[in-house]
Amino acid sequence: MNDLASKFSGVKTVAIAGHVRPDGDCVGSCLAVYNYIKTYFPAITVDLYLEPIPNIFKFLENSDKIKSEYPKMPEYDLFLALDCGDTSRLGKASVYFEEAKKTICVDHHISNASFADENYIFPKASSTSELVFELLEEEKITKAIAECIYVGMVHDTGVFQYSCTSAKTMDIAGKLMEMGIDFSAIVDKTFYEKTYNQNRIMGKALMDSELLLDGKVIFSVVTAEDMRKFDVLPKHLDGIVNQLRVTKDVEVAIFLYEAGELGFKVSMRSNGKVDVAKIAIGHGGGGHVRAAGVTMVNSAEEIKETLLSEIAAQLGM
Numbered sequence: 001m002n003d004l005a006s007k008f009s010g011v012k013t014v015a016i017a018g019h020v021r022p023d024g025d026c027v028g029s030c031l032a033v034y035n036y037i038k039t040y041f042p043a044i045t046v047d048l049y050l051e052p053i054p055n056i057f058k059f060l061e062n063s064d065k066i067k068s069e070y071p072k073m074p075e076y077d078l079f080l081a082l083d084c085g086d087t088s089r090l091g092k093a094s095v096y097f098e099e100a101k102k103t104i105c106v107d108h109h110i111s112n113a114s115f116a117d118e119n120y121i122f123p124k125a126s127s128t129s130e131l132v133f134e135l136l137e138e139e140k141i142t143k144a145i146a147e148c149i150y151v152g153m154v155h156d157t158g159v160f161q162y163s164c165t166s167a168k169t170m171d172i173a174g175k176l177m178e179m180g181i182d183f184s185a186i187v188d189k190t191f192y193e194k195t196y197n198q199n200r201i202m203g204k205a206l207m208d209s210e211l212l213l214d215g216k217v218i219f220s221v222v223t224a225e226d227m228r229k230f231d232v233l234p235k236h237l238d239g240i241v242n243q244l245r246v247t248k249d250v251e252v253a254i255f256l257y258e259a260g261e262l263g264f265k266v267s268m269r270s271n272g273k274v275d276v277a278k279i280a281i282g283h284g285g286g287g288h289v290r291a292a293g294v295t296m297v298n299s300a301e302e303i304k305e306t307l308l309s310e311i312a313a314q315l316g317m
């Protein structure tokens with residue numbers, strides 16, 4: 001499979017893009033390919049388009065070269081879509097996709113409809129970054145490229161913990177470790193590290209949480225006022241729902257935060273018995289069996305009652 005290089009013959013211009021609201025796998029896979037082209041194909045003009053990335057990923061090589069503006073460009077010879085299930089997820093970069101002479105998609109989302117000219121879709125892969133590793137010649141993976149791939153794998157596997165983690169994932173991670181990356185610092189700095197205020201608002205969310213349905217459900221809410229008081233943004237609330245989920249004997253964790261006139265953003269995590277995607281989809285959201293989200297316009301109390309009755313039904317309570 002390690003033949004990405006063969007796609008560059010006769011190619012002078014390349015655009016790379018990932019999905020809107022880029023996460024670790026999106027940033028990692030895109031920068032890995034960008035750095036690979038920069039290193040081994042210096043004659044190619046390559047542009048990487050992503051919405052502004054989280055600061056935690058800015059230590060990755062060439063993260064400062066990412067373009068978050070989308071001017072009218074001459075058509076690209078090749079467009080690489082990474083970690084993206086469909087063209088709408090490309091956001092504003094989709095115009096370059098539509099115009100490109102050739103398109104390639106590398107992705108692991110099961111919903112991917114093979115929308116490019118050439119598609120490398122492997123839903124069993126832990127991450128797009130894992131697929132990028134396989135598309136590159138191993139001996140050409142520099143330390144900088146290895147860091148990008150490692151970040152992507154760490155983030156999409158929750159530090160090699162989610163069920164998408166395979167023996168192959170660990171094998172690749174081991175090879176990356178041997179390339180001299182500072183793997184413990186990468187995990188600490190990009191995954192676990194929280195600001196003081198992030199820790200404090202998580203503390204508040206945990207303190208205020210309620211156990212419901214005989215301890216099978218844990219529920220907590222962060223209001224807009226809480227966010228003002230602790231001086232945090234919605235993105236700083238990542239991780240709260242996962243901390244709620246690991247409460248002993250809990251089947252489902254529900255976390256809400258207030259999103260102005262949009263109502264509440266609802267995140268749900270299941271430990272396996274409840275399909276939270278089914279519940280989220282029923283209210284216009286989406287996700288996976290064990291992790292799903294939806295926006296609901298109602299009071300927090302009413303949202304809680306609605307979700308609880310659906311969870312109770314699934315649990316046969």
Ligand SMILES: [Mn+2]
Pocket residue numbers: 025026083108127128156
């Ligand atoms: Mn991914």
